[in-house]
Amino acid sequence: MVRAAPLLALLVPLVVYDAVADGLPRIPTEWDLALLSVVILPATFALVWLALPYRRALEGRRLLAVLVLFALVTVALELADLDIAANFAKFATVAIAGWWFLGFFEAVSWVVLVALLIVPVDIFSVAQGPMKIIVEEQPQVFDVLSVAFPVPGEHSSAQLGLPDILFFALFLAAAERFGLRTGWTWIAMVVSFGLTLFSTVYFDVAGLPALPLLSAGFVVANADLLWRSWRARSG
Template sequence: MVGRAAAVLTKPRVVGFIALAAALGVYYGVHEHLWNASLWWDIAFLGFVLIPAVFGLVWLALPFWSSPVMRLFLAALVFAAIAVVLQAAGASVPANFAKLGAMTAFAWIFLHYFEDASWVVLVAVIIPWVDAYSVWRGPTNKIVTHHEHVFTLLSFSFPVPGENGAAKLGLPDLMFFALFLAAAVRFNLRVGWTWIGLTASVGATMALATWWDVGGLPALPLLSAGFLVPNADLLWRAVRSPAPAA
């Protein structure tokens, strides 16, 4: 049987969330005035510092995954509305994090309807192929190639220190990150290793895109691997003998 954690943030999580959000707010506000390092130092900073910090917010908010569906739905709508309003007002930084909140809430809504771990495994096996097609030949390719401003609106930015540029991650990638991480909690998997695997996968995808000198790579293949690999034995047992979720 799979139990659900109470949707309550402990004091350390609250303090950690506030401190991390404040630190990220400062960085996003002043990043253009920071050091200007070489390309690979920038990639290292994004992969080992900024990306983990951003997704640390999702980790700290994890107890909310088991909130009632209607509450999550309202939260998702509120975050989405805030993102639209702030983006229209030119406040791209808070809009950025409102997008993260909206995608996280939507992901946790979907997780409520996954009856056992095999459903998550099925999603993790299928979505890399869908994402790869979309990025290389499908709608994502067309948006990035011909409507870059649209991709900016539908992505999360990781700004590079000392520059005006930023690495970008699509909103669906944010959603699947939150889905896989919360699934690790719901189905009693290795939550810490899952977070590490998911976070590392995002940085690795950005590094590979830079190394191969391509405009972008699908993030979901490595993101799915970041969920499947650290939990392979547990997922195998769960798929062979599925237990109903509480």
């Protein structure tokens, strides 16, 4: 059964926070990091965990239809300049896309392979590739290609790229589908985003790749189970 009440209980205060964040008192950067890493990011990504029953109920073409619907809603909200609603719709769209892509994975080993392959790709993209150019020269484009997490008391936000959210949803759904540790996977991946955010501020850079730590979180949380699965298939 879909956990609609907990979803709404999380979604409503998150929407309210987004609406009032820039009017809140400014706080030290360390407290900004703590708020985002310990409260806002976990609460937001808890929505993905709580919504996992939707993936099971809407597999295949029905899930694709829902994905297209959410994408159209996101575009409409963007065009209407309803930024907060568009931000959450975008988040949902990309999470659903991650669930849909999981349908092409026949074994957990495929997920692990992807988790390994995306690490160098993301590092290159952020360090020298297209994402670096977009962040530094076309920040308005990055706004479209990311989800914002507002900083209290400022007209700015922490941002995660759409691939970060897509692979979070894909890995979490994979953990559930293949009998891995869904809870620990969620915790490890949320912590990975917090560490990436902290590192970005600590090293005073425009952005750091989030997928390396995200992939590590997925693999480390399930390392022994993945090893047993690999041995069973190869033996």
